[in-house]
Amino acid sequence: MFPEEVLEHVFSFLNSHTDRNTASLVCKSWYEMERWCRKRVFIGNCYAVNPRVVIRRFPEVKSVELKGKPHFADFNLVPEGWGGYVYPWIVEIARAYPWLEEIRLKRMVVTDECLEIVAKSFRNFRVLVLESCEGFSTDGLAAVAANCRNLRVLDLRECEVEELSGHWLSHFPDSFTSLESLNMACLGSEVSFSALERLVARSPNLKTLRLNRTVPIEKLSTLLQRAPQLVDFGTGAYSAEIRQDVYSRLADAFSRSKNLKSLSGFWDVTPAYLPAIYSVCSQLTSLNLSYAATRSPDLTKIVSQCYNLQRLVVLDYIEDTGLNTVSMSCKDLRELVVFPSDPFVGEVDVLLTEQGLVSVSQGCSKLQSVLYFCHQMSNSALISISKNRPNLTCFRLCIIEPRVPDYVTHEPLDVGFGSIVENCKQLTRLSMSGLLTDRVFEYIGTHAKNLDMLSIAFAGDSDLGLHHVLSGCDSLRKLEIRDCPFGDKALLANASKLEKMRSLWMSSCLVSFGACKLLGQKMPGLNVEVIDERENVNSLPEYVPVEKVYIYRTVSGQRFDTPDFVRIMGKDKDDLFSDKGLKVAVLFCSNFGTFRPCCCTRSRSL
Amino acid sequence: MSSPLLGIEGGGQANASMESGFPKNPTFTERNYLGLSDCSSVDSSNVPSPCLNLKATELRLGLPGSQSPDRDPESSLTSSEKLDEKPLFPLLPSIDGICSSSTKTVVSGHKRIFTDAMDSCSEIKGLSDGSWLSAASGSDSDPSKSVIQGKFSTNSNVKGNVSSGDQVAKGVTTNLNKVNASNPPAAKAQVVGWPPVRSFRKNILATSSKNNDEVDKKPCSAALFVKVSMDGAPYLRKVDLRGYSSYQQLSSALEKMFTCFTIGQCGSQGGPGKGNLSESKLRDLLHGSGYVLTYEDKDGDWMLVGDVPWDMFIGSCKRLKIMKGSDAIGLAPGATEKSKNRS
Numbered sequence: 001m002f003p004e005e006v007l008e009h010v011f012s013f014l015n016s017h018t019d020r021n022t023a024s025l026v027c028k029s030w031y032e033m034e035r036w037c038r039k040r041v042f043i044g045n046c047y048a049v050n051p052r053v054v055i056r057r058f059p060e061v062k063s064v065e066l067k068g069k070p071h072f073a074d075f076n077l078v079p080e081g082w083g084g085y086v087y088p089w090i091v092e093i094a095r096a097y098p099w100l101e102e103i104r105l106k107r108m109v110v111t112d113e114c115l116e117i118v119a120k121s122f123r124n125f126r127v128l129v130l131e132s133c134e135g136f137s138t139d140g141l142a143a144v145a146a147n148c149r150n151l152r153v154l155d156l157r158e159c160e161v162e163e164l165s166g167h168w169l170s171h172f173p174d175s176f177t178s179l180e181s182l183n184m185a186c187l188g189s190e191v192s193f194s195a196l197e198r199l200v201a202r203s204p205n206l207k208t209l210r211l212n213r214t215v216p217i218e219k220l221s222t223l224l225q226r227a228p229q230l231v232d233f234g235t236g237a238y239s240a241e242i243r244q245d246v247y248s249r250l251a252d253a254f255s256r257s258k259n260l261k262s263l264s265g266f267w268d269v270t271p272a273y274l275p276a277i278y279s280v281c282s283q284l285t286s287l288n289l290s291y292a293a294t295r296s297p298d299l300t301k302i303v304s305q306c307y308n309l310q311r312l313v314v315l316d317y318i319e320d321t322g323l324n325t326v327s328m329s330c331k332d333l334r335e336l337v338v339f340p341s342d343p344f345v346g347e348v349d350v351l352l353t354e355q356g357l358v359s360v361s362q363g364c365s366k367l368q369s370v371l372y373f374c375h376q377m378s379n380s381a382l383i384s385i386s387k388n389r390p391n392l393t394c395f396r397l398c399i400i401e402p403r404v405p406d407y408v409t410h411e412p413l414d415v416g417f418g419s420i421v422e423n424c425k426q427l428t429r430l431s432m433s434g435l436l437t438d439r440v441f442e443y444i445g446t447h448a449k450n451l452d453m454l455s456i457a458f459a460g461d462s463d464l465g466l467h468h469v470l471s472g473c474d475s476l477r478k479l480e481i482r483d484c485p486f487g488d489k490a491l492l493a494n495a496s497k498l499e500k501m502r503s504l505w506m507s508s509c510l511v512s513f514g515a516c517k518l519l520g521q522k523m524p525g526l527n528v529e530v531i532d533e534r535e536n537v538n539s540l541p542e543y544v545p546v547e548k549v550y551i552y553r554t555v556s557g558q559r560f561d562t563p564d565f566v567r568i569m570g571k572d573k574d575d576l577f578s579d580k581g582l583k584v585a586v587l588f589c590s591n592f593g594t595f596r597p598c599c600c601t602r603s604r605s606l
Numbered sequence: 607m608s609s610p611l612l613g614i615e616g617g618g619q620a621n622a623s624m625e626s627g628f629p630k631n632p633t634f635t636e637r638n639y640l641g642l643s644d645c646s647s648v649d650s651s652n653v654p655s656p657c658l659n660l661k662a663t664e665l666r667l668g669l670p671g672s673q674s675p676d677r678d679p680e681s682s683l684t685s686s687e688k689l690d691e692k693p694l695f696p697l698l699p700s701i702d703g704i705c706s707s708s709t710k711t712v713v714s715g716h717k718r719i720f721t722d723a724m725d726s727c728s729e730i731k732g733l734s735d736g737s738w739l740s741a742a743s744g745s746d747s748d749p750s751k752s753v754i755q756g757k758f759s760t761n762s763n764v765k766g767n768v769s770s771g772d773q774v775a776k777g778v779t780t781n782l783n784k785v786n787a788s789n790p791p792a793a794k795a796q797v798v799g800w801p802p803v804r805s806f807r808k809n810i811l812a813t814s815s816k817n818n819d820e821v822d823k824k825p826c827s828a829a830l831f832v833k834v835s836m837d838g839a840p841y842l843r844k845v846d847l848r849g850y851s852s853y854q855q856l857s858s859a860l861e862k863m864f865t866c867f868t869i870g871q872c873g874s875q876g877g878p879g880k881g882n883l884s885e886s887k888l889r890d891l892l893h894g895s896g897y898v899l900t901y902e903d904k905d906g907d908w909m910l911v912g913d914v915p916w917d918m919f920i921g922s923c924k925r926l927k928i929m930k931g932s933d934a935i936g937l938a939p940g941a942t943e944k945s946k947n948r949s
Contacts, residue, residue, distance in 0.1 A: 075799030076831065081841025158806065186806070290807075343801045343808065373801060400801045431802075457800065482799070535862065563841060 007033045017042045036060060043067070044502050046084060046108065047527065050556040051092035062101045063127070064093055068108035070505050070550055071455075072480055074132060077507055077548070079533060081563040083109075088561075090114045094121035102127035109133070115140030119147035126178075127153040137162035138189065145171035152205075153181040166191040166214075172199055181208035185234050185265065190214040200226045210234030213267045218246050221253035230257060235265030238292070242272045255279035264288035264313075271298045281305035285332075288313040290339050296322045296351075304329045310366075313337040316352040316373065323356030327363025335369040336360055343373070343400060354381040361388040369394040376407040377434055382416025386423035395420055396431035402458035402483070405435040412436055418443030421451070428475075431455035441465035445472020453478040463490035470494035480505040487545070488515035499525050499553050507531075507548035513569075514542035516549055520570020527554050528569040529562070537565075798846075805831045805844075830920060836864050836897075836928035847920040853912050857899065864928060901926045 002010070011034055014020050024034040040063040041054060055061075068084025086108045093100060100122045110133045118125065125148045138161060144154065145168055166189040172179075179199065184191070193215070200206060206227050215223075215236030224230065240246060250273065254260070260280050269292040284306050289299060296319040303312065303322060309330040314322075316338055326333065336357075341350060354377045361367060367389050377399050386392075405412055413434040421427060421444050428450055432440070436459035444451070445468035452475055460466070466486035469479065471494055479501065487510035498504055498519075513530065520528035531548040534540070558568040808831075835842035843863055850856045899911040903922045911919070911926070 072799065074804055075802045076805060076844060076846075077799045080833075080843050158804065160806075339807065340801065340803065343803050373803075398801050402797070402800065455802075457802075483797075533863075 004033060008037050011037055015040075039063060040102075041065065045552050045554075046086070046089065047556065047559050048502070048552060048554045051089045053556065055092060055096040059096075061093075061097055062099065063104070064089075064097075064100065064102070065104040065106075066108060067106040070480065070503060071107075071478070072482065072505055072507070073107055077482065079531065079563075079565060082531065082566060083559065083561055083563075085109045085561060087111060087114050090117050094118070098122065099124055101125060102129075104129040104131075105133055106131040107133065109135040110140070111135050112137055112140035112143070116143045119143040122148075124150055126150055127155075129153065129155040129157070130159050131155075131157040132159065134160035138164045138166070138168040138187070142168035142171040145169065145176075146173065149173075149176065150178055151176070152178055153208075154179075155181055155183040155208075156186050157183060159186050161187055163187065163189040165189060169199065170195040174198075174202070177202050178205065179203040180205045181232075182206070183208065183210040183234070184212050185210040187212045188214070193219055197222060197226060203227075204229070206230065208232040208262075210264060211236045213237045216240065217250065217270075217273060221249040224253035224257055228256060229259055231259050232262040232286075233257070233260055233265075234263070234288075235267075237268045238266045238273055239268040239270040240273070242270065247273060247276060251276040251279065258283070260284070262286035262288075266292040269294045269298075271295075274298055274302060277302070278305060282307050284309055286311040290315055290337070293317065293341065300325045306330055308332055311335040311337075313339070315339050315341045316350045317341055318356070319351040320353055320356040320359070321351070323352075324359045327359040330364060332366060333360070333364040334366050336364075336367065337371040338373055340373040340400060354378060357381070358384050358388075361385040365389075366391075368392060371396040371398075371431075373398045373400060375400055376404070377413060377416070378406045378408045379411065379413055379416035379419075380408070382413065383419040386416075386419040390423045391426065392420070392424040393426050394429040395424065395427060396429065396455070397433055398431065399433040402433070403435045404433075412440070414440040414443065418447070421448040426450055428452040429454075432459060433457060435459075437461050438465040438468070441468040445469055448472075449474050451476055454480070456481045456484055458483045460484045460486060463487055466490035467493060470497045477502045479503075481507070481509060483508040485510055488512055491515060492519060495519060495523055498551055499523065501553065503550065503552035505548070505550050509549075510545045511549050512543050512545055513540065516546060516569040517542070518570065519551070520568065522570070525553055525555070526551055527558055527571075530567045530569055531565060532567070533565045832901075832923055832925045834860060834863070834926040834928065837930050837933070839864065839928075845926070847923060852916055853919075856911075860899065860926070860928065896931050897928050898931050899926060900929050 014023060020034060020038060024031045035057050038058045039061060041058055041061050042065045043049060044067050046066045046068050069078050084107060086105055094117050101124055110130060115136055169191040200223055209230055211234055213236050217238055217240045220235055254277055257280060260283055263284060266289055271294045281302060282305055285308055287306060287309060290313045295317055299318045300322040304325050310332050352374055354374060357372050358381050368391060414437055417432055417440050427448060430451055438461045451473050463486055467490040491511055492515055516528050516530050529550045530546045532546050558571045830847045831844045832847055833842050833844055900908050901911050901923045902908055902925050
């Protein structure tokens with residue numbers, strides 16, 4: 001038995017949440033020791049647990065990370081008002097953790113009031129990261145700027161902010177010098193440039209600066225000169241009339257930025273200004289040109305000089321030729337993201353095909369993560385990719401047209417994706433598209449043993465597909481499905497699996513109200529949320545499929561902040577004894593045998 | 607708890623085991639609900655015995671109004687009143703095949719059951735009869751696929767054109783036994799949330815390609831999501847303006863979205879045509895229903911919807927607001943003096 005001090009010291013080396021959770025399960029004293037010294041808490045689903053429970057268990061927390069809405073909220077599949085409010089959390093942690101330093105939120109609704117509470121409650125507050133959040137305005141940002149004397153990081157990633165004015169930036173007091181990272185790229189309003197310049201000038205530790213679109217290209221050189229220590233820089237709108245003096249100053253400023261490793265921004269690119277960055281290309285490990293609507297030759301010239309690039313985010317304007325250059329020049333590439341320039345056009349004008357991805361998979365031996373939008377794919381290409389890159393951990397392929405088969409053989413892409421899961425044994429994340437039958441799910445269930453997150457759309461033939469996934473994928477924690485013919489059977493047959501996952505999303509599938517209710521009744525550890533906006537939803541028969549269902553495990557029971565189009569099914573005790581409930585139960589059991597609820601031990605650590 | 611209710615069809619022994627098993631047995635045995643449990647220690651009486659196969663209440667997976675091979679043809683229904691007698695989870699007829707074949711054989715192990723089922727399925731006229739092998743991209747000539755696709759295009763409609771339950775049932779019923787070549791999948795129509803690209807990315811690219819001379823100009827068809835708020839509603843919605851081609855469509859879509867909040871609503875009578883939500887119509891709304899539709903334009907001013915041609919409107923609309931008529935007075939169509947009304 002180790003003395004506490006030794007245990008505490010040992011635990012201080014455990015940084016991952018998984019490790020900490022595991023350690024806490026060893027024995028009671030380890031549980032106790034661990035909970036007192038845990039400094040960072042990560043809650044992947046804000047509705048899985050109650051803030052008070054968290055606070056009671058972990059009294060000494062310095063950093064809280066929360067996630068709210070399901071991933072498909074990014075694509076407008078979760079109606080506004082669904083939930084994900086951070087306010088109840090903020091109120092509790094403001095009371096309990098006066099020395100909290102960091103808050104990271106993803107897909108949550110954050111109000112100005114929340115930001116004001118944050119600004120005023122934590123004396124040593126240092127890091128605020130809001131990713132894909134909404135509900136606040138620039139007033140909230142002003143409160144943070146004005147009050148957080150020790151703020152180091154203000155990172156607004158792809159948030160929807162109500163822009164009342166750009167004046168918020170000027171609220172950082174003159175005495176404020178601790179800024180290390182500022183990302184305001186998602187904001188639309190213009191900030192006072194002089195305030196920005198002064199802020200940059202008095203922040204010697206500033207490493208990350210991502211401007212928004214309103215900062216003109218002419219001003220970039222000024223900022224770069226003020227912050228030669230910058231590592232991560234995001235430009236504003238990268239366009240202007242072509243002027244030699246502006247260009248020279250800019251090129252010069254870039255060439256002096258010896259520490260720059262990451263570039264982004266580049267809205268509204270004027271191609272003539274792109275060569276200004278050539279001098280830093282060989283330093284770059286990360287380059288995001290996904291707003292640069294410029295053609296392949298310009299993009300190719302840039303990437304051909306990025307010998308140390310590890311992460312490339314680009315539009316399909318790069319085309320196969322550009323990706324071929326990437327495969328030859330960027331030998332250290334780990335992550336490739338290719339977005340569609342024009343996702344809704346029928347005819348394909350851009351010469352980006354599956355070939356681009358195949359060549360990168362051939363040339364870039366360290367490639368681990370792919371997000372690729374294209375218009376055509378073949379099984380043989382997928383097989384090649386899987387054989388070239390068995391070290392892939394994240395493979396997300398979006399063929400823009402739903403249900404498109406192999407363009408060469410006209411067969412489904414089952415075999416291709418099957419090859420991916422079979423060869424890439426470390427695959428943790430997979431998104432599929434194109435024409436897919438139940439067969440692909442059989443492959444996935446058989447081979448994808450490390451798969452953590454799976455996204456499926458317009459695929460499959462029957463419940464068999466879903467059953468393969470739920471019964472076969474041992475590590476699966478997040479499953480999101482849309483527009484697939486998966487229904488009640490597979491879901492109910494694998495009810496116990498759902499308690500081992502974080503969440504399951506199914507929209508435009510064939511899951512009925514009755515099944516959702518039954519699942520909710522029988523599984524007290526799950527919230528089964530039916531999200532259905534139809535006017536007459538209360539009068540629909542129970543066999544009718546729901547629009548959307550979101551199922552997640554929880555120890556905090558049902559939530560009470562739901563709008564009228566969200567129903568948490570089966571938690572009302574009356575349901576079970578009503579006529580309808582009885583009929584559901586009886587009919588179900590007559591064919592499937594008895595249905596025992598899952599009473600597995602609740603050893604779920606937080 | 608509820609054990610007596612659940613054990614009814616399983617026979618007496620099952621009843622007893624349910625009652626005793628329910629509160630006491632803490633472990634959950636995974637069962638193959640399409641057939642049998644492969645745990646030999648489990649009561650065999652948990653297996654639904656074929657003689658108790660009550661056809662009338664038997665769970666089938668078939669679409670409402672579907673005919674499965676075993677079924678009494680007279681029970682093939684198209685009228686909604688009889689839908690109540692339908693099986694509980696009427697979905698794909700093919701799963702029906704799995705159901706009936708597996709109750710006959712006692713097998714252990716999940717995979718064999720499914721293989722058996724799949725084999726028998728292919729003989730049954732249904733949706734997984736292998737015809738997907740010939741399905742080309744976007745093909746809608748495959749009759750079996752068309753049912754699903756027809757259904758999915760209903761479900762995948764642009765927000766606002768939400769199918770009601772009746773619509774789903776009827777649409778599916780009518781599709782079912784016909785070769786439905788005239789029901790194309792939502793291939794060219796914009797499906798909500800597809801492709802999975804964030805909204806801000808779509809909007810930005812739209813404006814970017816307009817600005818940049820070097821990029822080929824195409825008719826801009828990116829989605830254009832704007833927020834719609836309503837006085838008194840607890841939360842706001844988003845609509846894709848490019849999903850509509852007239853004020854008429856937008857108005858009815860919004861009406862559907864916000865009916866639950868409103869007593870009076872934006873009128874949806876047919877207008878004379880595109881962009882012609884007439885002055886008199888708007889005035890009717892003002893005096894009649896109590897709510898009007900307004901929008902904030904690029905300059906930040908609040909205007910009445912219906913004033914300008916549709917294309918101009920979507921080009922300048924930043925967000926929408928359903929206001930009480932009394933608040934909107936002063937936003938008369940065609941007014942040159944801009945109102946100071948703000949939310």
